[in-house]
Amino acid sequence: MKATFISLENTNDFSILKTVGKEIREGKLVVFPTETVYGLGTNGLDGNAVKKIYEAKGRTSDNPLILHISDLEMLSQIAKNITEIEQKLITSFFPGPFTLILEKTELVPNEVTAGLDTVAIRMPSNKIARELIRYSGVPIAAPSANISGKPSGTMLQDIMEELGNKVDYLIDGGKCDIGLESTVVHVIDEIPVILRPGKITKEELFEVANASVIDKNVFSLCPLSEKPLSPGMRYKHYAPLKPCRLIYSKDSTKMIAKINELIHHYNGHILVISCTEHKNNYDTSYVLDIGSKYDFEEISNNMFSILRKVDTFPVDLVLIEGVSKNGLGLAIMNRLLRACEYDYLEL
Ligand code: TXA
Ligand code: MG
Numbered sequence: 001m002k003a004t005f006i007s008l009e010n011t012n013d014f015s016i017l018k019t020v021g022k023e024i025r026e027g028k029l030v031v032f033p034t035e036t037v038y039g040l041g042t043n044g045l046d047g048n049a050v051k052k053i054y055e056a057k058g059r060t061s062d063n064p065l066i067l068h069i070s071d072l073e074m075l076s077q078i079a080k081n082i083t084e085i086e087q088k089l090i091t092s093f094f095p096g097p098f099t100l101i102l103e104k105t106e107l108v109p110n111e112v113t114a115g116l117d118t119v120a121i122r123m124p125s126n127k128i129a130r131e132l133i134r135y136s137g138v139p140i141a142a143p144s145a146n147i148s149g150k151p152s153g154t155m156l157q158d159i160m161e162e163l164g165n166k167v168d169y170l171i172d173g174g175k176c177d178i179g180l181e182s183t184v185v186h187v188i189d190e191i192p193v194i195l196r197p198g199k200i201t202k203e204e205l206f207e208v209a210n211a212s213v214i215d216k217n218v219f220s221l222c223p224l225s226e227k228p229l230s231p232g233m234r235y236k237h238y239a240p241l242k243p244c245r246l247i248y249s250k251d252s253t254k255m256i257a258k259i260n261e262l263i264h265h266y267n268g269h270i271l272v273i274s275c276t277e278h279k280n281n282y283d284t285s286y287v288l289d290i291g292s293k294y295d296f297e298e299i300s301n302n303m304f305s306i307l308r309k310v311d312t313f314p315v316d317l318v319l320i321e322g323v324s325k326n327g328l329g330l331a332i333m334n335r336l337l338r339a340c341e342y343d344y345l346e347l
Contacts (some may be wrong), residue, residue: 003031003167003231009174014131017060020169021135029056031145031163032132033173034068034124036097036182037152037304038159040167041068041132044078046143054111056166059148063231064114065180067098068140069123070133078139081106085187085209095125097178097199101186101230112141114231122134122182132270134213144181151238151304151339154179158308179301186229191258192219195230197331198302218334221342238339240310240318242271246333246340248322249347256281258347259319271313272281273306273320275299286313290321296328304331307339322346 006016024030027049029042040057042049043094044067054061069075073088079102082090104119113119121139124130133140144152145159153159156172161309164170183198185207191211194202197218205212215229222228245262249255256278263284264271271286272279275293288306291298310318320336320343337344 001165001168003170005170005172007172008128009172014128017128017131017171018051018135019134020171021137023168024132024136024139024140027052028168029053029166030132030169030171031153031156031159031167032129032142032169032171033126033156033176034123035177036180037154037176037178038156039068039140039142040145040163041131041142043066043136044112044139045107045109046138047111050109050111050141053143056163057143057146057148059143060235061111062114064116064120065112065141065143065237066120066122066135067108067112068129069121070130070271071123074133074139075121075123075234077102078105078108078119080235082233083187083190085190085192088208089185089187089192089205093125093200093204095130097125097182098122099182099184099196101184101195118186120184121287123316126173126177128171128211132171138267143194149235149239150239151240151307152181154301154304158305175301177301178297179304180328180335183331184230184232188229191237193229197334199328199331201327202330203327213296214330218330219337221338235242238304238307238335239341240307242315243308243312243343244310244318244320245343245345246320246336247345247347250324251347252278254347255321258345259321262317262319266316269314269316271310271315271318273310273318273323275323278321286315293321296323296332299332300324300328303335304332 184196
């Protein structure tokens with residue numbers, strides 16, 4: 001199957017989405033932009049259609065999907081018993097890069113939730129995504145558009161090759177604004193628990209709910225003996241094929257010295273993913289600039305595209321500079337740790 005390509009990057013005329021929406025309702029697979037990352041979506045109320053997503057991604061069927069909605073009326077069809085705190089979070093963070101785990105209704109097929117009695121719900125702010133859902137008339141089930149384990153797609157060019165022959169439509173909306181997947185939150189005993197950090201930070205959640213915590217598995221791979229709050233915590237993610245190591249120190253001089261020491265040890269066969277400010281300090285010809293260390297939004301925006309380039313370099317090891325875990329830094333470090341399969345050195 002060869003996908004139909006639609007470019008909506010430089011237009012405000014989204015009328016073509018009426019046709020694509022109808023196709024989604026009938027169970028076709030569509031890659032579409034959101035403000036976080038590209039999604040691989042279909043009719044979220046049709047279990048057989050949803051099964052095709054798992055096949056296309058090569059995703060295990062025990063890792064549930066997010067239902068994307070265009071308005072609050074759709075929310076009431078798929079979630080029930082919404083508490084006061086949950087309602088506050090919905091009012092504050094929908095639409096946007098925020099996913100809330102809620103009790104599901106009978107309408108939500110088991111294929112979406114992997115048999116759980118909760119469902120993950122997000123209302124994207126991206127106009128193309130919202131119009132697509134609205135025209136579909138159903139919630140769109142969509143994981144990030146990438147083969148399982150690979151970095152999420154933030155530009156259509158990055159994922160066309162791996163998904164182009166597995167889906168019916170590819171919609172190009174340009175580079176995603178944020179570049180990191182949404183913050184996933186489950187409210188437990190009235191406390192918002194962050195299952196996956198993202199653009200909406202712990203501090204912002206605290207302002208709305210007077211409490212917020214980060215689940216312990218955000219910084220470690222959940223052991224097989226434990227049942228994680230979010231099945232996604234069990235899986236390796238974002239990992240290039242080359243071995244990667246994350247190195248961080250509050251003291252930049254120390255961090256740069258350690259990285260150079262390793263470069264010499266490997267006779268220069270090392271790729272460094274560096275911030276703009278440090279990139280000229282390394283004794284290797286292989287350096288990728290991830291963005292300014294003073295601009296976490298820029299780093300988020302570039303991160304997945306950079307991770308996708310890593311395997312094209314003739315090196316033995318990739319060293320990645322870490323950032324502080326403040327604000328959006330938490331989400332950046334969470335993704336980088338997983339890309340490095342938790343090979344992390346803090347000095
Ligand atoms: O920004 C995003 O969230 C993107 C765009 C496309 O919306 N989507 C995305 O989906 O990142 P995905 O499938 O790659 O990640 C969804 C995460 C997974 O880690 C999954 O385990 C978790 O949400 N999740 C889904 N349903 C859940 C549930 N009922 N309880 C706990 N975790 C859940
Ligand atoms: Mg994903």
